[in-house]
Amino acid sequence: MSLRLSTVILPYRRWSEGGRSAWLRAEQLGFHTAYTYDHLSWRSFRDGPWFGAVPTLTAAAAATERLRLGTLVTSPNFRHPVTLAKELISLDDISGGRITLGIGAGGTGFDATALGQEPWSPRERADRFAEFVPLLDRLLTEDAVTHEGRFYSAHEARNIPGCVQRPRLPFAVAATGPRGLKLAARHGQAWVTTGDPKLYENGTPEQSVEALRGQLAKLSEACADAGRDMAGLDRILLTGFTPDRARPLRSLDAFVDFAGRHRELGFTEIVIHWPIPDSDFAADEKVFEQIAMEATAQLD
DSSP states (O other), X not given: OOOEEEEEOOSOSOGGGTHHHHXXXXXXXXXXXXXXXXXSOOGGGTTSOOOOHHHHHHHHHHHOSSOEEEEEEEOTTSOOHHHHHHHHXXXXXXXXXXXXXXXXXXXXXXXXXXXXXXXXXXXXXXXXXXXXXXXXXXXXXXXXXXXXXXXXXXXXXXXXXXXXSSSOOOEEEEOOSHHHHHHHHHHOSEEEEOXXXXXXXXXXXXXXXXXXXXXXXXXXXXXXXXXXXXXXXXXXXXXXXXXXXXXXXXXXXXXXXXXXXXXXXXXXXXXXXXXOTTSXXXXXXXXXXXXXXXXXXXXX
């Protein structure tokens, strides 16, 4: 099984001061996809520069030619399916059909309260996600949609001409719980995980591998329940949130070992963070570029 290597470029730099050059370099290095976070702000970056995902991806689409682009991940925390669908159709058109929507249920971070609301409970996040994803699927595949839901409504929402990619741009659904995995199996072209967050502080890489093995087994069950072969669903690991942390980016050999173990589990794509000095994503840029250029060949 071949393994794709992608990157995620956080939108913390002005386009004219390193933002544009990172996306261009990602294409030159041969990454399969370059993603960005879709947040209003994020953790330690909250008090510094942070730009919007959709405008950033629009600029990246205009600056690049072959590189796939996407979000990891968009959530209902501050998005509505009707307005999001219009933006995605426009973005897919501008990019010539190179957009992947990473989508998740959201969390309790800054996005959850920036619009003045109280953070949603885990149950409400799951309930909203279960309504959000199918409605967004319809909005991206049907010319006109009317929907009256518990959380989201659409009244004769028009989305002509639809996506360049048919029947719509792909969804990469981030989920580990049973309801989210069901959505991934029914609506996803890919599934995304960051591993088991309970293991991040005190777990071991070996425990993380076993936790991921369990997640993949549950995904397989969800696909079987949906009458779908899991082989037709890409499996994406967003790195940086397992007990390995930044160790896989310390050398080419370290990354090849890490990626090989996770490919054996069944992952088809691994995403590494573009280096950011003085952050959790700090890494040697020369090693990072060596990994981008040479790792997948060693894994074939």
